[in-house]
Each structure stands twice: as structure tokens, then as C-alpha cells.
Amino acid sequence: MQEPTLLLLTALADEPRHGYAIAREVEAISTGRVKMRTGTLYGALERLLQQGLIEVHKEEVVDSRLRRTYTLTSPGRAALAAEAERIAATAREATRRLKVSGKAATA
């Protein structure tokens, strides 16, 4: 799972959001670092729907245009939790190793 997808799921973790709101939220979470392109966004949304990690929460017409709101499913929440734990473990290990070798040789 790549960073944009992970951030997308994270953006949906606290409350349901529609596409454009997700894009803004992802930028906020990553402190401006990751700007989600619409190509990535709607592609990922479609993929995650098919994988069952997210689902359509609500469909409403706003300003005569359709707005779809998405939520995490239970498997989606589980997948995000698992992924978060995995990458946290990897980050810890990386940091630990950098410290260890930093003591021996600051090359």
C-alpha cells in the first residue's frame, strides 16, 4: 500500500468525506506535502470500493450535481489499523538501526 492510498484511508478514519474533501484532508494530514491529483484520487476510490475497504456512505445532489460521500468499512478500518502498525514498526526499526550504527561510526 502506497502513501496516497494510506492517507486517503486516514482521511476517512474519523468521519465520512466526499472526494474533494478527501483531497484537501490528505494535504492537511501530510502538512501540505502530498497533493492528491484527481487521477490518483478517483482511481484509488474506485479500487478501494472494489476491494471493499470503503463504501458509499451517502449520495446527495448539491447544486444540481451529484456528491458521493465515502466511509471506511470494517475491513477498511482493520486494514488501516494493520497497515499503520506495520509501518510504525518499520519506522521504529529504521530509527533504531540508524542510532546503533551512529554510535559506532558516524560515516
Next chain:
Amino acid sequence: MQEPTLLLLTALADEPRHGYAIAREVEAISTGRVKMRTGTLYGALERLLQQGLIEVHKEEVVDSRLRRTYTLTSPGRAALAAEAERIAATAREATRRLKVSGKAATA
């Protein structure tokens, strides 16, 4: 930066290693989850060399065959540290949001 690359860099963080040793180490770090294919391995090695994140540490002939050992460069160490911090922050945020919404609605 994707997971295999991150793990490769992590495998080099404590001491220099040659290709095959990296592959084994990556598997160990990820507790067997990620098995680095040679295609990914040597491709990534080549890419990281060109990016200046790693460098050839030693070249020696073992059993009449060349063995190249790689190390992290200073930029490589910095990149790994930065990446580790970034993903740790993302993981924290994901976990926090899951907890927050878990209290309000365990949907």
C-alpha cells in the same frame, strides 16, 4: 518511497551488506512478510546508487565471483531518517483517528 526500498535502506542502516544479504535481512526485518525479488533488489540498488543514497562499500572476489557490498551515504542516512519520521507521523495520525471515531461510532 515504497516499502521494499525503505526496507532495503533499513537493512543497510546498521552495517554494510551485499545484495543477497540485503534480501535476507529485509525478510527478517519484516518478519517474513516481504520477500525481495532479485528484480526489485538489483533494480533498486542501481537506482539508489544513481540517487546517491547508497554507495559501493567494498568489492571482493569470493569463490571466484565478484561480491559487491553496499553502504548508506550521508544523504542516504538522512533520507531514511526523514522517511522514517514521516511514516511514523502518518501512522500515529491514522491510529489517532481510528481511536477517535471508534469512541463515537463503532460502525
Next chain:
DNA sequence: CGGCATATGTCGGTGACCGACGTATGCTGT
């Protein structure tokens, strides 16, 4: 009434990763 934020979507290209294949040596078990 021009331009920007909001909002959703498509399409072609790139690049990291995957899977399969190729090659070679040394050790171990039978």
C-alpha cells in the same frame, strides 16, 4: 463577466515492483 474555489471525472504515460528465467559455485545427504 473574468477568475477562482468547489466538485467530479477520463486518459495516456511513467516508473517501481513482480515473476520468470538464466548462470555459477560450494556444501550436504544419500
Next chain:
DNA sequence: ACAGCATACGTCGGTCACCGACATATGCCG
């Protein structure tokens, strides 16, 4: 003796997530 496995390095074609550009439409502000 030799089959098979671990060790060790590498190439090549395919896939798929992501990117960048384009298309479309509304509401609001100046």
C-alpha cells in the same frame, strides 16, 4: 557420484498505482 539446496548476481517483459493534463460544470466575489 551426483542430486538438490543455499548462496550469489543479474536480465527482461509485464502490471499497476500514481502522475499530469485535460474536460466539464456550478457558485461566488470583485
